[in-house]
Amino acid sequence: MKRSRVLLALAVLCTASCFGNSAAEEVRAQFTERELARILRTALVAPMPDPTNAFEGNADAIDLGRRLFYDQRLSGNGEVSCASCHDPAQGWTDGRQKAVGVNETGAHTPALTNVAHNRWFFWDGRADSLWSQALQPIEHPDEQGGSRLQTLHLLAEDPDLAELYGRVFGELPQEEVREAYPRNGRPVPEEPEHAHQLAWASLSEQQQQEVNLIFSNAGKAIAAFERCITTNSTAFDRFVDGLRTGDADDLAAISAEARSGAALFFGEARCHLCHSGQMLSDLEFHDVRVPRSGDVEPGRWDGIAALVADPFNGAGVYSDDKSQSANVELRHLRRTRHNAGEFKTPSLRDVSRTAPYMHSGAFSTLEEVVEHYSTLEGAAPFTHEDSERVLIPLNLDQAEKRQLVAFLRSLTAPLPAPSLLAPAAALKQSVVANHNL
Ligand code: HEC
Ligand code: HEC
Numbered sequence: 190m191k192r193s194r195v196l197l198a199l200a201v202l203c204t205a206s207c208f209g210n211s212a213a214e215e216v217r218a219q220f221t222e223r224e225l226a227r228i229l230r231t232a233l234v235a236p237m238p239d240p241t242n243a244f245e246g247n248a249d250a251i252d253l254g255r256r257l258f259y260d261q262r263l264s265g266n267g268e269v270s271c272a273s274c275h276d277p278a279q280g281w282t283d284g285r286q287k288a289v290g291v292n293e294t295g296a297h298t299p300a301l302t303n304v305a306h307n308r309w310f311f312w313d314g315r316a317d318s319l320w321s322q323a324l325q326p327i328e329h330p331d332e333q334g335g336s337r338l339q340t341l342h343l344l345a346e347d348p349d350l351a352e353l354y355g356r357v358f359g360e361l362p363q364e365e366v367r368e369a370y371p372r373n374g375r376p377v378p379e380e381p382e383h384a385h386q387l388a389w390a391s392l393s394e395q396q397q398q399e400v401n402l403i404f405s406n407a408g409k410a411i412a413a414f415e416r417c418i419t420t421n422s423t424a425f426d427r428f429v430d431g432l433r434t435g436d437a438d439d440l441a442a443i444s445a446e447a448r449s450g451a452a453l454f455f456g457e458a459r460c461h462l463c464h465s466g467q468m469l470s471d472l473e474f475h476d477v478r479v480p481r482s483g484d485v486e487p488g489r490w491d492g493i494a495a496l497v498a499d500p501f502n503g504a505g506v507y508s509d510d511k512s513q514s515a516n517v518e519l520r521h522l523r524r525t526r527h528n529a530g531e532f533k534t535p536s537l538r539d540v541s542r543t544a545p546y547m548h549s550g551a552f553s554t555l556e557e558v559v560e561h562y563s564t565l566e567g568a569a570p571f572t573h574e575d576s577e578r579v580l581i582p583l584n585l586d587q588a589e590k591r592q593l594v595a596f597l598r599s600l601t602a603p604l605p606a607p608s609l610l611a612p613a614a615a616l617k618q619s620v621v622a623n624h625n626l
Pocket of ligand 2: 454458461462474475476532533534535537540543545546547549555558559562579597
């Protein structure tokens with residue numbers, strides 16, 4: 190009796206694992222070895238540390254950064270926070286073709302999921318760290334329209350922010366010292382008579398450096414928070430786990446249609462040439478000839494110039510590690526003619542939530558994006574005779590287009606955890622959760 194039970198248990202175990210393995214073999218056989226290797230490389234690991242930000246893992250810095258991310262008081266009109274455009278409920282973007290802050294802007298809002306994996310930030314790569322990126326929208330006249338002096342006064346005058354800031358970065362200037370600083374101001378060197386520039390120019394060099402240091406610290410806190418915006422449990426991630434372990438449930442996490450889409454994406458359709466690795470992006474810049482109505486956009490060409498000139502870049506005085514090793518990529522950055530018209534390959538994680546698409550928001554649906562790659566009809570002309578020639582019309586049939594879209598949809602992550610939402614919203618959510626208990 191006892192013995193037969195053991196045998197029965199063994200038989201069940203064997204069936205489960207044998208079935209698992211043969212199911213796995215069948216699924217694996219859909220892909221070539223190379224496609225499989227590319228698929229396995231999409232498994233997400235923690236982002237590399239950023240040596241230029243010493244406060245990344247600091248819990249108080251994360252708390253301060255979270256508050257600042259959702260704080261409309263950083264803006265010139267008191268109405269725009271980072272989250273106005275990077276809304277966690279909409280895949281950390283805004284659903285608009287072009288972003289609208291204090292005014293209408295010229296670009297589509299990128300998503301922030303797993304954003305710390307990037308090595309360059311913005312569509313044109315004009316920032317080389319998350320913290321230096323965060324400073325730009327605060328001061329951009331169309332985005333938040335705020336200023337570094339306004340940021341300093343906000344940090345010092347809000348008791349909660351001041352306390353958190355003090356714990357992480359040390360004391361803010363006392364009231365007597367702060368009185369010497371105008372309420373508002375930022376460098377606007379191209380407009381000497383601009384009120385912000387006049388206020389900025391009224392400060393001594395030492396005062397300007399102190400304000401810059403506090404401003405860069407605000408950026409470092411925001412970056413510490415943004416680094417927590419991660420996800421890994423998409424249906425596709427489960428499928429990739431299944432390929433590795435043979436687990437039948439994981440292998441069934443995506444449909445047969447999405448599997449065929451993955452085979453195309455990592456194989457014949459050659460999407461992986463640019464969309465590779467854990468972000469489904471090479472994190473570099475290309476020209477995919479997105480249709481446009483106006484002139485050639487400079488893209489990466491201008492981005493490199495702006496980055497090299499940025500006093501907040503990784504080699505600048507506000508970086509926590511200015512060494513050669515911390516800034517290898519920045520030091521080796523060279524601008525070539527190819528860079529004109531190039532934009533950063535976006536991550537495709539969560540892409541089903543982040544319509545419309547491309548740096549200009551030119552396409553409203555994933556179907557339209559796939560149609561573009563399939564026919565290149567209406568594609569912008571080559572920027573110059575040396576332009577990248579990787580894209581060729583794929584002439585996909587209807588079934589293949591549906592497969593690619595099904596694959597892209599399998600990259601959708603669960604909604605963000607309450608710890609990433611606005612402090613007040615998270616509180617409301619947990620009250621509702623408790624109430625339901
Ligand atoms: C008015 C809407 C708006 C506001 C407000 C805004 N952003 Fe953005 N964000 C954008 C747009 C548009 C871009 C792309 C701009 C470009 O590349 O030229 C962008 C780019 C980014 C990127 C780069 C992502 C990448 O993959 O390269 C990050 C990170 C980011 N924003 C974080 C922030 C933070 C932090 C704040 C608040 C301090 C903020 N944004 C405020 C619209 C906004
Ligand atoms: C030559 C490099 C390259 C190849 C090959 C490529 N892409 Fe892209 N992809 C990009 C770049 C760069 C962008 C952003 C372009 C822009 O905004 O101007 C992009 C944008 C996208 C977007 C929009 C994402 C968003 O958030 O806006 C999707 C979806 C996409 N690609 C899917 C694919 C698929 C599917 C394939 C294969 C059929 C493919 N790509 C092939 C480089 C490439």
